[in-house]
Amino acid sequence: MDKLLLQSxxxxxxxxxxxxxxxxxxxxxxxxxxxxxxLKQSLEKSNDSSVRKILExxxxxxxxxxxxxxxxxxxxxxxxxxxxxxxxxY
Numbered sequence: 190m191d192k193l194l195l196q197s198x199x200x201x202x203x204x205x206x207x208x209x210x211x212x213x214x215x216x217x218x219x220x221x222x223x224x225x226x227x228l229k230q231s232l233e234k235s236n237d238s239s240v241r242k243i244l245e246x247x248x249x250x251x252x253x254x255x256x257x258x259x260x261x262x263x264x265x266x267x268x269x270x271x272x273x274x275x276x277x278x279y
Contacts, residue, residue, distance in 0.1 A: 191234045195274035198227035202247070202267035209260040217256070225251055243269055 201224035208217035228247055235241050247266050253259040 191231065192274045194227055194231045194234060195240070195270045198224055198231055198247070199267045199270040199274065201227060202263040202270070206260045206264040206267065209256045209263075214256070221251055240270075240273055243273070 201220045204220040205217050205224060208214070208220060224247075228244060228251065232241070232244050232248075235244060243266060247270075250259060250262040250266060253262070
């Protein structure tokens with residue numbers, strides 16, 4: 190598991206949430222593209238089944254059209270991925 194990839198994806202998911210909240214859909218779209226890039230790399234390098242399940246769900250969320258639901262889901266997965274990336278550090 191590459192912690193940097195997960196943390197980068199987590200940050201972009203949080204940025205998507207904040208951009209949608211601020212009604213800055215252009216920024217949200219840009220961060221969505223960046224998140225998809227991090228997601229692709231994370232899926233390629235992940236060998237942990239629980240992380241893969243989360244990443245597969247993130248993939249579905251990034252394709253959602255409903256901005257409010259997308260913002261909520263992105264925030265939830267952002268926290269899950271951040272916690273997961275920090276889990277093994279202690």
